Amino acid sequence: MESLRHWHLYSKTFDKYGDQIAQCVKAAHRNGLEVHVWKVNWNLSHAPEDFIQKMRKAGRTQVSPTGEPIDWLCPSHPDNFRLELDSLLEIVRKYEVDGLHLDYIRYPSSEGCYCDGCRERFSRDTGKAVKNWPSDVITGTRREEYLNWRCEQITRLVRAVHEQARKLRKGLKLSAAVFSNYPACREQVGQD
Ligand SMILES: [Zn+2]
Numbered sequence: 001m002e003s004l005r006h007w008h009l010y011s012k013t014f015d016k017y018g019d020q021i022a023q024c025v026k027a028a029h030r031n032g033l034e035v036h037v038w039k040v041n042w043n044l045s046h047a048p049e050d051f052i053q054k055m056r057k058a059g060r061t062q063v064s065p066t067g068e069p070i071d072w073l074c075p076s077h078p079d080n081f082r083l084e085l086d087s088l089l090e091i092v093r094k095y096e097v098d099g100l101h102l103d104y105i106r107y108p109s110s111e112g113c114y115c116d117g118c119r120e121r122f123s124r125d126t127g128k129a130v131k132n133w134p135s136d137v138i139t140g141t142r143r144e145e146y147l148n149w150r151c152e153q154i155t156r157l158v159r160a161v162h163e164q165a166r167k168l169r170k171g172l173k174l175s176a177a178v179f180s181n182y183p184a185c186r187e188q189v190g191q192d
Pocket of ligand 1: 061062063074075076077113114115116117118
């Protein structure tokens, strides 16, 4: 631990048993095994309640077509993109891991995301404001465009990890938990 001031950044498991990735890498490599770190992306279902509330307040969580909050980070939000990318790269920087495994690298369902931020960023990226939000992008004339843009919010993280993590460690293996029903998964969960 660097200082007491930062104690809250560590999990209870870390406090009790120490750095689990470091110990895992050491034990596995001693026995000729590879270590691939499994990372839950975007999905907040096991996140601490105060963190979820904080993210929701900051407009960083997803919103359904009817305005209901969804406990899943919005992938188009730049701070969320940064958070996911930085935490994945931090693993490669700090540990001699052999691979990264991306889980939940998608939207939760077809319900997300229709937050105000997505409206803004979609309009900005396409250079054209959405008149009726969100109906225009769900059943209206801009549906196809939105589905493609939504997939890109996921793909751009995979692309960034691929480029930057492999720059840090040549030959690093990347894998992902993916849906098998292509191309329906593009429309359902934004996974291309
Ligand atoms: Zn959103």
